[in-house]
Amino acid sequence: MSLGEPSSKPDLYVIARIIKALKEKNRMNKTALATSTGLAYDKFVKYLAWMSQKGFVVVDENGLVILTKEGAEAYDDLVAWIMKYVGQLKFPRLRLRT
Amino acid sequence: MSEKNVKSQELTEENVVAQVAELMETLDHVKKYNALAGAFKRFALIVLGSIAVFLAVGASLGFLNLVATLDKPQLFITALLLLLVPVSGIAAGILFIQRKVNAIKTGEWKEDLTHGFPSALKILLEMDWDETFDEISSGRVGYALYGLLKAAAYWLITVFTVGLLGNLSAFLVLGKTGFLGLPVWGLLSVLIVYLILRKDLSRRYKQIRALDKLLWELRWFSLELRRAEFQT
Numbered sequence: 001m002s003l004g005e006p007s008s009k010p011d012l013y014v015i016a017r018i019i020k021a022l023k024e025k026n027r028m029n030k031t032a033l034a035t036s037t038g039l040a041y042d043k044f045v046k047y048l049a050w051m052s053q054k055g056f057v058v059v060d061e062n063g064l065v066i067l068t069k070e071g072a073e074a075y076d077d078l079v080a081w082i083m084k085y086v087g088q089l090k091f092p093r094l095r096l097r098t
Numbered sequence: 099m100s101e102k103n104v105k106s107q108e109l110t111e112e113n114v115v116a117q118v119a120e121l122m123e124t125l126d127h128v129k130k131y132n133a134l135a136g137a138f139k140r141f142a143l144i145v146l147g148s149i150a151v152f153l154a155v156g157a158s159l160g161f162l163n164l165v166a167t168l169d170k171p172q173l174f175i176t177a178l179l180l181l182l183v184p185v186s187g188i189a190a191g192i193l194f195i196q197r198k199v200n201a202i203k204t205g206e207w208k209e210d211l212t213h214g215f216p217s218a219l220k221i222l223l224e225m226d227w228d229e230t231f232d233e234i235s236s237g238r239v240g241y242a243l244y245g246l247l248k249a250a251a252y253w254l255i256t257v258f259t260v261g262l263l264g265n266l267s268a269f270l271v272l273g274k275t276g277f278l279g280l281p282v283w284g285l286l287s288v289l290i291v292y293l294i295l296r297k298d299l300s301r302r303y304k305q306i307r308a309l310d311k312l313l314w315e316l317r318w319f320s321l322e323l324r325r326a327e328f329q330t
Contacts, residue, residue, distance in 0.1 A: 083113060
């Protein structure tokens with residue numbers, strides 16, 4: 001995925017990892033955040049730009065990335081969205097007998 | 099609605115992770131069914147091979163008129179020893195299946211899920227649903243065929259065991275063999291095998307229904323997940 005291309009969609013997993021890391025640490029510098037999310041730095045920068053554009057994160061004057069209220073809400077929405085589907089699954093009891 | 103269901107509807111990260119863990123555990127079970135289905139051909143070969151050997155040796159004894167050289171006790175002992183061939187075949191087949199099933203690695207996703215919600219999300223989004231459906235379908239068919247072949251093999255062994263014991267009893271009590279006949283022993287064996295395997299067959303049927311249900315649940319789920327789009 002390249003977020004530079006207008007038609008491409010962001011990887012929700014990557015966004016979730018970035019937001020989760022920021023939720024846990026409140027604010028992080030870019031390098032630490034890229035490391036904690038396991039992304040290559042150039043890819044991370046593209047995600048960060050996309051998230052800043054969406055208003056999910058801001059970068060302060062010290063270069064620290066901060067999660068915004070919108071970012072936290074987007075994460076909660078993502079959890080709710082997934083739970084809406086996965087929460088309805090009912091699993092049968094499987095016990096293989098040979 | 100049960101307490102568990104109410105709790106699972108809470109929109110927390112932990113609940114998503116717990117549901118995905120349950121999904122993955124269920125799919126681990128599916129892997130085992132699929133391993134059984136994959137090993138079924140060889141199981142059938144072992145069991146049918148042993149039955150073929152049993153029938154071939156039995157027929158040879160008759161055709162070569164070797165039976166006439168044996169007295170009654172020797173004949174019963176020979177028949178009893180011959181019965182060990184299909185019994186061993188079934189035992190070897192079941193052991194083979196058990197080894198294949200136990201060799202399946204499970205819980206490899208547990209490490210990934212320790213990273214919480216993002217990992218659960220990744221698992222769901224990267225799941226190869228079509229492959230999963232194929233695994234459930236083939237596992238279901240393989241499991242049904244395995245149960246049927248095992249029951250048929252049990253029946254065949256029971257027919258000969260019942261026939262042997264029937265003839266032995268008739269010989270001891272009435273002093274003659276050839277009492278009743280194969281159709282009677284066959285029907286009696288159906289009844290005996292049914293009584294022995296009744297619970298087992300019922301459990302197998304329930305498991306096949308459970309796999310069916312799982313297939314439909316996951317088809318619905320994957321369709322909803324693919325159709326839906328998260329709006330950022």
